[in-house]
Structure formats: C-alpha cells, structure tokens
Amino acid sequence: MTQDMTHEYxxxxxxxxxxxxxxxxxLKNGTYKIEGEVAPELWRExxxxxxxxxxxxxxxxxxxxxxxxxxxxxxxxxxxMMRECVRTLETFELTETYHFTxxxxxxxxxxxxxxxxxxGQTLNMKDYFIQQIILYMTPYPIHPATLSAKEGEFDIxxxxxxxxxxxxxxxxxxxxxxxxxx
Numbered sequence: 127m128t129q130d131m132t133h134e135y136x137x138x139x140x141x142x143x144x145x146x147x148x149x150x151x152x153l154k155n156g157t158y159k160i161e162g163e164v165a166p167e168l169w170r171e172x173x174x175x176x177x178x179x180x181x182x183x184x185x186x187x188x189x190x191x192x193x194x195x196x197x198x199x200x201x202x203x204x205x206x207m208m209r210e211c212v213r214t215l216e217t218f219e220l221t222e223t224y225h226f227t228x229x230x231x232x233x234x235x236x237x238x239x240x241x242x243x244x245x246g247q248t249l250n251m252k253d254y255f256i257q258q259i260i261l262y263m264t265p266y267p268i269h270p271a272t273l274s275a276k277e278g279e280f281d282i283x284x285x286x287x288x289x290x291x292x293x294x295x296x297x298x299x300x301x302x303x304x305x306x307x308x
Contacts, residue, residue: 134155134156134157135154135155135156135157136156136157136158136159137156137157137158137159138159138161139158139159139160139161139162140161140162141162142162142163142164142165142168143160143161143162143164143185143186143188143251143252143255144164144165144168144169144172144251144252144255145165145168145252146160146251146252147248147249147250147251148190148248148249148251149247149248149249150197150232150244150247150248150249151247153192153197154192155192155193155194156191156192157189157190157191158189158190158191158192159188159189160186160187160188160189160190160201160251161185161186161187161188162185162186163183163184163185164183164184164185164186166183168252169182169183169184172184172252172256172259173207173208175256176207176256176259176260176263178207178208178209179207179208179209179210179217180208181207181208181219182205182206182207182208182219183205183206184203184204184205184206184255184259185203185204186201186202186203186204186255187201187202187203188200188201188202188203188226188255189201195231195232195233196229196230196231196232197229197230197232198227198228198229198230199226199227199228199229199230199254200226200227200228201225201226202223202224202225202226203223203224203226203255203258203259203262204221204222204223204224205221205222205223205224205259205263206219206220206221207219207220207222207263208220209264209267210267211267211268211269211272212266212267212268213268213269213272214269214272216269218267218269218270218271220264220267222262222263222264224258224259224261224262224263226258226261226262
C-alpha cells in the first residue's frame with residue numbers, strides 16, 4: 127500500500143505587497159498568498175503613476191497560484207484615493223475595493239497584457255497591482271455629497287441650485303414687483 131506524500135507548495139507574504147517580486151521561471155507549483163498594507167512612500171509613488179492626487183492608502187489580499195504553465199491571480203485590493211469629482215471638480219477621499227481573477231498562460235505571454243508587468247522573467251507584483259487598480263477604479267468619480275437620493279428618487283446636486291433658483295426668480299413676473307417693494 128502506498129500513500130500519496132505530495133503536498134502543494136504554499137508561501138505567505140505579509141510584508142508590503144508592493145515589494146514582492148517573483149522569478150517566473152523559478153516559481154514552484156503551488157499557492158503564493160500576498161497580503162498587507164502598502165507603505166505610504168510606495169503608495170505616493172503609485173498615486174503619481176495612477177495620476178491621482180497623493181494621499182490615502184492601499185491594502186492587498188490576493189493569491190497567485192501556479193499550476194504547470196498557468197498562473198492564476200485572484201483577490202482584492204482596497205484603496206483610499208484622493209479623487210476629483212466629475213461634477214464639482216472638488217477633490218474628495220474615495221474608498222473602493224476591487225475584486226479580480228485572471229489566468230495567464232506562461233506559453234502565450236507575448237500576446238498578453240501580462241507582459242507589461244514582467245521585467246525579463248521577474249514578475250513585479252507592484253506593477254501588477256497598479257495595473258489592476260487602473261483597470262477597476264471608478265473612471266468618473268462623484269462626490270457622495272452631490273447625491274441626495276431619497277427613497278424611490280434620483281436627485282443630483284451639482285452646485286448649480288443657486289444659479290437655477292436665481293434664473294427662476296428673474297423669469298417670474300412677480301419678482302419685478304418684489305424688487306419694487308424693497
């Protein structure tokens with residue numbers, strides 16, 4: 127009677143996720159768990175690359191699995207970024223969580239966008255995570271204070287209420303009388 131003594135390789139990286147790098151040729155079949163908070167200085171650099179105002183934070187909880195010629199990425203990235211509202215153009219803090227799953231064949235990498243995160247055979251997880259953030263971040267952020275929806279309604283406040291109210295008053299024939307009275 128023989129017992130199966132094979133165990134799947136597992137590695138856990140709990141340091142800054144942006145500092146994790148792998149040599150793709152030397153990855154063993156198994157699971158590589160990457161989790162943690164990104165260091166403030168690395169997050170500032172990432173904000174510049176993403177083209178958002180510096181500030182906020184980023185945390186990662188993801189798994190990379192290697193099985194033969196396949197790499198499978200899955201997990202989530204939570205960011206808090208300073209974003210510009212598309213309605214008011216004011217900067218505000220937006221927290222988002224991005225869930226992703228991606229499979230990459232090591233044999234078809236030249237035809238994949240995955241090549242953008244490889245430097246030779248080195249997989250820089252910082253570049254991979256930034257790529258995921260850019261892919262999934264809200265393209266047109268809206269400051270929550272500009273939304274005042276009530277049950278069953280949709281209402282947008284974009285800072286134009288005073289101008290609209292003034293125009294309504296100017297078009298009202300009784301506003302002339304009101305002006306003469308005062």
